[in-house]
Amino acid sequence: MVFLSLSARILLNVEALNMVESVGNFIRHRRAPIVVPTNTGFILKYVPVLSGESLAHAYQELLADLAVRLGIKVCDNCRAGYFIKHSDDSVLEDWAKKVKDKPEEFEKAVVQNCVVEDIGGFLYAGAQPVKRTSRFQVGYVVPAYDALTTAAVEAQFHVRYAKELKFQSIYNIEVGSAVYVLGFNLDVDGIGILSSIKTSEGVPKEERLKRVELAVKTLGFMLSNSFFGAKRSRFTPAWKVLNAAAVVSHPIPITADPAHTKDYVLTTMKKVESFKKLVSSGTLKFEEDIWVGLYKSKDETLPEVKGVEEVDNIVMLMDKALDKILKMIK
Numbered sequence: 001m002v003f004l005s006l007s008a009r010i011l012l013n014v015e016a017l018n019m020v021e022s023v024g025n026f027i028r029h030r031r032a033p034i035v036v037p038t039n040t041g042f043i044l045k046y047v048p049v050l051s052g053e054s055l056a057h058a059y060q061e062l063l064a065d066l067a068v069r070l071g072i073k074v075c076d077n078c079r080a081g082y083f084i085k086h087s088d089d090s091v092l093e094d095w096a097k098k099v100k101d102k103p104e105e106f107e108k109a110v111v112q113n114c115v116v117e118d119i120g121g122f123l124y125a126g127a128q129p130v131k132r133t134s135r136f137q138v139g140y141v142v143p144a145y146d147a148l149t150t151a152a153v154e155a156q157f158h159v160r161y162a163k164e165l166k167f168q169s170i171y172n173i174e175v176g177s178a179v180y181v182l183g184f185n186l187d188v189d190g191i192g193i194l195s196s197i198k199t200s201e202g203v204p205k206e207e208r209l210k211r212v213e214l215a216v217k218t219l220g221f222m223l224s225n226s227f228f229g230a231k232r233s234r235f236t237p238a239w240k241v242l243n244a245a246a247v248v249s250h251p252i253p254i255t256a257d258p259a260h261t262k263d264y265v266l267t268t269m270k271k272v273e274s275f276k277k278l279v280s281s282g283t284l285k286f287e288e289d290i291w292v293g294l295y296k297s298k299d300e301t302l303p304e305v306k307g308v309e310e311v312d313n314i315v316m317l318m319d320k321a322l323d324k325i326l327k328m329i330k
């Protein structure tokens, strides 16, 4: 299984990327409880977070946009940014209705007609249910454990006022500021391959390679431009990718360690080395191909790590990762 795993530390200041509710004229930032290790044990903290759903929405929206430009098929709802997908009879097109009672054919038809649902998965809850697991995995973006004392949420006061109209609108928006940790995994081998018959291609190999390229380039596009989250029309955050590590592995998927402490690249690399040793010893040996790439800005000092390919920015990191992925697939 060719697998891509990415961990990043991103500085986001005065962001309102994931808001949850309005109480009167007060709009709250999403918060979540997290358990954090300290020198004296674990503590519980409530911190500003961005949900995985929010990230997944942004990623799939960009996937759809790029796919349309590049002539890769996307269904009408996904193209419009409505990710209800092929979930229910009421939203099926004629071509989908024809095969809705044949689960394997249904999955194949959806994969062929929509790259977003190929990569992002779907769940059809009809009489013959069909489940296609998402080929990418994201989770909550939370403040880094080692920078928690500098994470904050604060309500900002705003007013719109027109004296002649005797109009005044007061509203408060909570903004968050923190060094956030983002993780993203991509099951590259699953793209274009059916879930119902694991070895069966949903699309021809040439098309699969295009879709793999699309998936990785979209990730680079999203991260290098901070195109995720909501409320960017008036609350575009001050942001910077501080550092990011990418791991490409085959055949066993290896993940990049979460970037909660600055030694995450070091611990990832130690894990990689130990894993290589494990699979090359004993009687059950096999070859594991692993590449680790790193981008780091000058804003944070990470421990020196050997065996990692360093690049100048996050776009180059994705470019190198794509290069490795395409070599491993072939």
Ligand SMILES: [Zn+2]
Binding pocket: 074, 075, 076, 077, 078, 079, 085, 086, 114, 116, 117
């Ligand atoms: Zn779709």
